[in-house]
Amino acid sequence: MQSPVSFRREDAGMPSVRVNWQVKTVLPVAFVLLNGLLLFLMATVSLRDPERHQVLIVAGCGAVAICAAVMIALAYLIQRPMVELQDKIARVGEGDLDVSVKFAKRNDEIGDLGRNFNHMVQQLRESREEIDRLHRTQMSRAEHLATLGELATGLAHEIRNPLAGIAGVIEIVGRDLPTTSPARAVIKDVRLEVAQINRILTDLLQAARPHPPDVRASDLNTTVEHAVMLARQQVLSKPIKIELEKNPQLPNVEHDSDQMHQVVLNLLLNSVQAIEGAGTIRVVVAAKKDKALISVTDSGRGISPEHLPFIFRPFYTTKGNGTGLGLSLARRIVEDHRGRIDVESELGRGTEFLITLPIHHSQVHAEDAEAAVS
Ligand SMILES: Nc1ncnc2c1ncn2[C@@H]1O[C@H](COP(=O)(O)OP(=O)(O)O)[C@@H](O)[C@H]1O
Ligand SMILES: [Mg+2]
Incomplete structure (x- = not known):
């Protein structure tokens, strides 16, 4: 058991005195009793009572008995539930969520604490069951x-x-x-x-059968332009305009040009398929700090919020003749390049895909390795 008074190191490194709660509770009671005893003593001294010694002893014993009774009552009412709570918290910490505290039946603040604890553990249990269920499904x-x-x-x-x-x-x-x-x-x-x-x-x-990208420093504008030219050939007979805004300031970007070509082409073909009748697709290459950006924006039918979370899943398609592989492949390639692909879409207005790539692929490798070591 813990000693009533102990020293403990605080965060700032300074020692501070930790006083046990029993001492804190009994001290005021003992102080009041002692004062009472002193007053009583002074009164009896002033009255020169011959039997004051016996009276004093009886009063002193009474005071000690009262202090002991207060401590026993406090230990029963507060310490026992606290010890039980500490024990149950430790078990929850070890992963046992089938615990509950018995003092939750009490009709006071300690009982409230117990009920809140039991409720919290029950919620944790339900969340874990839900996570387990989702994990099994996945x-x-x-x-x-x-x-x-x-x-x-x-x-x-x-x-x-x-x-x-x-x-x-x-x-x-x-x-x-x-x-x-x-x-x-x-x-x-x-x-x-x-x-x-x-x-x-x-x-x-x-x-x-994914294969790692063959990364070389080359002009990303050219890679994107080739994909745009190929997509333009596909829409020759359609009223669809594909605009390209290159960025001459962009330094050479370390990338696998064949793979990135395929990513941009996949996005462009999706945009073409999303446009019924006339429409525009705008491709922009940009630079932001040490990242290269490619955005593909179309004025197509857009993607509904219910479909949006699933579009990168393999085999997910809303088209009769689709494979559902274009976007999952695109995302895998971009992530193999240590980049990311984001999408924003509004039903009936259009869709924007944004690819963010590190300009120096090898530098990201080095940063990752440093992060892993530290
Ligand atoms: N630009 C876009 N506009 C509207 N919907 C899109 C667009 N790009 C992708 N999608 C949606 O995402 C789904 C998955 O695309 P993808 O993986 O390329 O497979 P597929 O083109 O074979 O259907 C499409 O079926 C479509 O519903
Ligand atoms: Mg596709």
Whole structure:
């Protein structure tokens, strides 16, 4: 048990006296009793009472008895619940949330404290159950996705070879057809469809088999411009304008140009698909401190707040012919570059994706390593 008076080091390093609560409570009682005793003594001295010694002894014993009774009552009413509370807090600290204090039944402030404690532990228990439940759901979803991913990559490989064969045959058939043949248009459509299937398969394989970026310092403006040019070709027949604002002041950015090209192209294709009729897509390259920024803003249909949290999930798509892999792939690539991708969208008005990349990829590595050491 703790001694009634002890020294303890405070945060500032100065020792301070810690006085036990029993001493604090009994001291005023003892002080009042002592005063009473002194008054009584003075009165008896002034009256020159011959039996004052016995009276004094009896009064002194009475005072000691009162002090002892007060201490016992306090120990029963306050110390016991405090010890129980300390014990239960220690058990909660060790992770046992099936505890409750018995003194919660009391109808006073200590009882209030007990009820609040029991309520808090119950809430903690409910939160932990909820977290466990969510964790189990996430785990089973992750397992499900992993199996699906394996299945998909297996299938992609199986489909790729016969598809290459079909593409070859179509090429030969197309070459042999007379220039006036109406079948030439069909051959062109089939070739486009085959290219589309190939693109989906490439996305799928890249999403399932990620490879680390081959980072080199080069002009990010050029990478973005190539993606914009490719997207412009896709919208030649549509009333969609793709504007590009480059940043000549931007120093060379350490990035894998093929991968970042694919990220920007994925965002642009999504924007194109989100625009019904006429619209504008604006791509801006900017610099902010030691970061490079790429924003892709469109005047498309926007994303509803219910859909927004899910768009980066693999296989999440709202399109009939979508794979749901474009954004998950984009995010993975950007995060492999130690960057981030954010989205803001308003239904019916448009969407903005913002990519933030470190200009010096290796410097971020070094900072990470320093943070890990310290
Ligand atoms: N610019 C955009 N405007 C509106 N919705 C978008 C945009 N970009 C992405 N989305 C939404 O996010 C979903 C996931 O996109 P993505 O991963 O590229 O897969 P996919 O394009 O195959 O559907 C899309 O189906 C769409 O609902
Ligand atoms: Mg897409």
